[in-house]
Amino acid sequence: MRSRSDSRSPLTLKLMALAGLLFLHIPFAFILLYAFSTEDKSYQFPPPGLTLRWFEVAFHRQDIWDAISLSLRAASVSTFIAILLGTLAAAAIYKRRFFGREAISLLIILPIALPGIITGIALRSAFNIGDIPFSFWTIVLGHATFCIVVVYNNALARFRRILPSQIEASMDLGANGFQTFRYIILPNIATALLAGGMLAFALSFDEVIVTTFTAGQQSTLPIWMLTELVRPRQRPVTNVVAVFIITVTFVPILVAYYFTRGSEHTEGSGK
Amino acid sequence: MPTISPPEDRTTHHAAGDRIPSLPPTSLVGRVSTFLYHHPLLLLLLFLIPPLLWLGVIYLGALGALLMQSFFSIDEFSGVINREFTLRTYVELFTPANMDIVLRTVLMAGAVTLASALIAFPIAYYMARYARGRVKALLYLAVMLPLWSSYLVRVYSWKLILAREGILNWAFAKLHLLWLMDAVLALPVVGGTSLSVSYLGTFLVFMYIWMPYMILPIQAALERVPVSLIEAASDLGARPGVAFRTVILPLAFPGVVAGSIFTFSLTLGDYIIPGIIGSSRFFIGQAVYSHQGLAGNIPLAAAFSVVPIVIMAFYLSAAKKLGAFDAL
Numbered sequence: 001m002r003s004r005s006d007s008r009s010p011l012t013l014k015l016m017a018l019a020g021l022l023f024l025h026i027p028f029a030f031i032l033l034y035a036f037s038t039e040d041k042s043y044q045f046p047p048p049g050l051t052l053r054w055f056e057v058a059f060h061r062q063d064i065w066d067a068i069s070l071s072l073r074a075a076s077v078s079t080f081i082a083i084l085l086g087t088l089a090a091a092a093i094y095k096r097r098f099f100g101r102e103a104i105s106l107l108i109i110l111p112i113a114l115p116g117i118i119t120g121i122a123l124r125s126a127f128n129i130g131d132i133p134f135s136f137w138t139i140v141l142g143h144a145t146f147c148i149v150v151v152y153n154n155a156l157a158r159f160r161r162i163l164p165s166q167i168e169a170s171m172d173l174g175a176n177g178f179q180t181f182r183y184i185i186l187p188n189i190a191t192a193l194l195a196g197g198m199l200a201f202a203l204s205f206d207e208v209i210v211t212t213f214t215a216g217q218q219s220t221l222p223i224w225m226l227t228e229l230v231r232p233r234q235r236p237v238t239n240v241v242a243v244f245i246i247t248v249t250f251v252p253i254l255v256a257y258y259f260t261r262g263s264e265h266t267e268g269s270g271k
Numbered sequence: 272m273p274t275i276s277p278p279e280d281r282t283t284h285h286a287a288g289d290r291i292p293s294l295p296p297t298s299l300v301g302r303v304s305t306f307l308y309h310h311p312l313l314l315l316l317l318f319l320i321p322p323l324l325w326l327g328v329i330y331l332g333a334l335g336a337l338l339m340q341s342f343f344s345i346d347e348f349s350g351v352i353n354r355e356f357t358l359r360t361y362v363e364l365f366t367p368a369n370m371d372i373v374l375r376t377v378l379m380a381g382a383v384t385l386a387s388a389l390i391a392f393p394i395a396y397y398m399a400r401y402a403r404g405r406v407k408a409l410l411y412l413a414v415m416l417p418l419w420s421s422y423l424v425r426v427y428s429w430k431l432i433l434a435r436e437g438i439l440n441w442a443f444a445k446l447h448l449l450w451l452m453d454a455v456l457a458l459p460v461v462g463g464t465s466l467s468v469s470y471l472g473t474f475l476v477f478m479y480i481w482m483p484y485m486i487l488p489i490q491a492a493l494e495r496v497p498v499s500l501i502e503a504a505s506d507l508g509a510r511p512g513v514a515f516r517t518v519i520l521p522l523a524f525p526g527v528v529a530g531s532i533f534t535f536s537l538t539l540g541d542y543i544i545p546g547i548i549g550s551s552r553f554f555i556g557q558a559v560y561s562h563q564g565l566a567g568n569i570p571l572a573a574a575f576s577v578v579p580i581v582i583m584a585f586y587l588s589a590a591k592k593l594g595a596f597d598a599l
Contacts, residue, residue, distance in 0.1 A: 009401040016393035021410070023390070024417050024483060027428035030438060034431055043434035045441045085322040092318035096311065104319070107326050113532070114583060115540020117556045118337070119330070121563060121576045126336035128352075128569055145330050148322065176304035199419060208423050208543065212560070225423050229430065229547050242424040249420035257412055 028246065035239040043235070054236035064241060067224040074136065074220060075204040078143035082200045083193055085144070086151025093152075094159035111146040119146060120213030127214070134216025142214040143207060147200035154196030154260065158189045191259040198252035198259075206249050221245065340573035350567055360570040364578075369558070373578055376555040379470070380538040383477040384485075387534045388527050390478070391485035395526075398486070399493035418483035429476045429548055433467040463550060473549035477538050484533035492526025493519070528595035535586060539579045555579055 035054060037047035058064060089108055093101060111119050123142050132138065162185065170180040208222035215223060225245065228238040307314045344359045345352055363369075398410050417425065432438050443452045456462040456469065463469030496519055504514035542556025553561070555578060563572035590596070 009397060013393055013397055013401075017397035020390045020394045020482075021413055023479065025413065027425060027432060027479070028417075030431050031424060031428045042436045043431045044436045045431075045438040081325075085325055088318045089322035092315055092322075095315060095318070098315065104323065107331070108322070111326075111330055113536065113587070115536050115556070115579055117540040117542060117559055118576050118580060119333070121559055121569075121572055122330075122333035122337040124563055125340040125569055125573050126333040129336050129339065141329055145326070148326070176301045177308055178300055178304050202419055206420055206422055209541070213563070222423050225427070226543065229423070229427055238427070242421075242427055245424050246421050250416060253416055253419045254412075257415060261408065 031239065031242050031246065035236070035243045037236065037239070040234070040236045054240045057234075058237045058240040058244075061237065063219070064221075064224065064237075067219045067221040068244075070136070070139075070218060071205050071221040074139045074143055075201050077140050078147050078204045079197050079201045081140070081144040082147035082151045083197045086148045086196060086200075087155045087189070087193060089148065090152050090155035090159055094156055108149050108152050112149050116146070116207075116209035117213075120210040123210070124213040134214065134218065136218070138214045138216070139211060139218065139220065142210040143204040146207075146210065147204055150200045150203060151193065151196035154192045154199070155189060158192035162188045195256035195259040198256040202249045202252045202256075206245065337573050337576065340569050341577055343570040343573075345568045345570055352567075352569060360574045363571060364574045369575070372553050372555060372558050375552065376539060376579075377582065379474065379477065379554065380535045382474060383481060383538045384531045384534040386474070386478050387482040387485045388489075388531065391482055391489055391530065392523075392527070395486045395489035395493055399490045399496075414483050414486045418487075422480065423543070425480055426476060426544055426547055429472075429479065430467065433465070433472055433475075433548065435465055435467075439466065467548050468550055470550060473545050476544050476548045477541070480541075480544065481534040481537045484537065485527070485530035488529035488533075489523060489526040492523045492529070496522045525594040528590050528593045532587065532590055532595060536579075536583055539582060 033047065034043065036050040036052065037044075038049035038051045038053075039047055089104070093105055119142065123138070123145075126132070127134070127138060166184055166188075167180055170184045175183065206222060208220075208226055211220055211223060212226070219227070221241070222245075225238065225241060228234075228241075232238065307317075340352075341360060342356050342358070343352055343354050344357045394410075394414070398407060398414075402410050434440075440449075440452070443449050452466075455471065456465065458471075461470045461474075463471075466472040466475070500518055500522075501514055504518045505511070509517065540556050542554065542560045545554045546557055555575060559572045559575045562568045562575060
């Protein structure tokens with residue numbers, strides 16, 4: 001709601017908001033620019049020249065392809081688990097009030113409310129105590145744990161918007177519970193699940209803090225990137241990979257936004 | 272359109288109190304469905320068991336393991352973890368050097384939170400009170416994209432920006448402001464030989480990375496401030512500044528606290544940013560990471576990570592008192 005008296009924003013406010021948003025976004029532009037720089041020894045600005053060469057060099061690097069493949073596989077499996085468990089949890093929490101409901105919703109949110117390093121070191125401690133060797137599945141274990149809440153948040157928000165009368169009508173017309181789920185509930189929540197899944201995928205694909213504790217010697221794309229950051233070997237290739245990561249994570253976020261627009265604050269209010 | 276086959280017989284009613292007449296199930300699926308409909312608690316359990324098993328066993332189990340490890344100790348000579356209950360690791364934790372690390376991290380998290388709130392507020396305020404339609408959607412997306420993506424790439428971008436030969440020095444040189452940069456870097460404690468190896472640089476990057484988390488909770492809180500209240504304030508003679516301070520700000524404050532949970536907690540646990548941009552002095556996250564890594568001292572790493580858990584427990588209970596959870 002806005003009243004006539006304040007429909008125009010003060011100029012200072014506009015400028016401050018604009019400055020804040022530029023601060024958030026301009027660094028992306030530099031990443032993009034440097035991917036084309038001909039300079040390969042330093043971060044010289046302005047770049048002495050522009051080239052597409054590094055994209056070709058990066059394309060032929062097997063270690064990058066391996067890291068991408070591992071990241072994609074881990075993100076897909078984690079997302080799948082998160083969609084399954086997040087939806088079930090949301091359905092239970094939405095359905096009725098029961099003893100321990102608050103505690104359970106806290107448990108679901110905890111993996112993102114506590115700093116990521118705690119999830120990481122906790123899993124690392126458990127693997128150590130249980131003598132569990134690092135593998136693909138130890139990565140998935142960590143990722144799925146913090147991805148559940150993303151799907152859960154989206155699904156819960158959507159469950160709350162389903163009209164109970166629709167479900168009642170379906171039952172009145174003789175549909176059993178499974179049919180009601182298949183024809184009424186699923187179409188209603190499908191886009192929310194897709195959005196939650198997309199965000200979970202982006203989150204998992206990009207995750208590094210928990211992964212460093214659960215991956216051992218394996219290299220996901222963010223871990224590959226981290227090693228390059230700590231010990232730069234070929235800066236231009238790193239720049240190209242950075243652009244690639246931005247692209248891969250922006251797409252699912254945009255898709256998620258598209259499917260949940262109109263119900264703001266559900267997907268962005270916190271990881 | 273999906274078709275739902277009607278049951279043949281509609282005569283039997285299950286119970287007088289039922290709103291929906293119960294129909295005789297025609298198939299096994301139908302019978303299971305009816306059974307579950309009449310046993311909602313069982314259905315609830317079926318829903319809850321898989322996620323609870325996962326989070327309970329893997330996550331809580333891991334947290335338990337973490338706590339357990341913190342009561343183990345490491346044999347200094349062999350490097351083998353001695354799995355017997357001891358408080359030795361906690362004694363080791365409370366050395367002055369480690370407490371310095373904790374204090375440094377908490378101060379940084381506080382500073383980052385404060386600065387993020389200052390920068391985020393105008394953006395949130397503009398989004399909530401003035402932006403409409405497409406502009407609002409665009410702004411929302413502009414906040415969401417950096418919030419959800421490319422953590423490492425965003426950290427990396429500051430390596431490019433803060434590098435000696437990078438854009439920031441270039442811009443300062445062009446503007447003949449290098450003396451200003453030198454003056455800032457000459458500041459005690461926060462300064463250093465260049466921004467990329469100073470606390471100031473670490474602070475800048477922390478703020479850049481976590482600030483988006485502050486915007487949406489504040490915006491949500493501001494959206495809920497009724498326009499009629501602001502109008503009432505101005506009808507009663509409050510100038511816009513007064514109305515802002517006495518009406519809008521107190522009502523938006525829980526949103527700021529809600530956002531601060533993220534900025535504070537995330538800064539508290541981060542170990543990558545200070546490792547890439549900053550001085551060589553450790554933050555909590557780096558201490559945890561280095562103890563578990565090469566040193567293999569998981570007990571000390573575990574004890575160290577109990578510190579942010581305790582700090583966050585206090586922080587969350589204070590935030591709850593300030594009404595932050597209603598603003599989430």
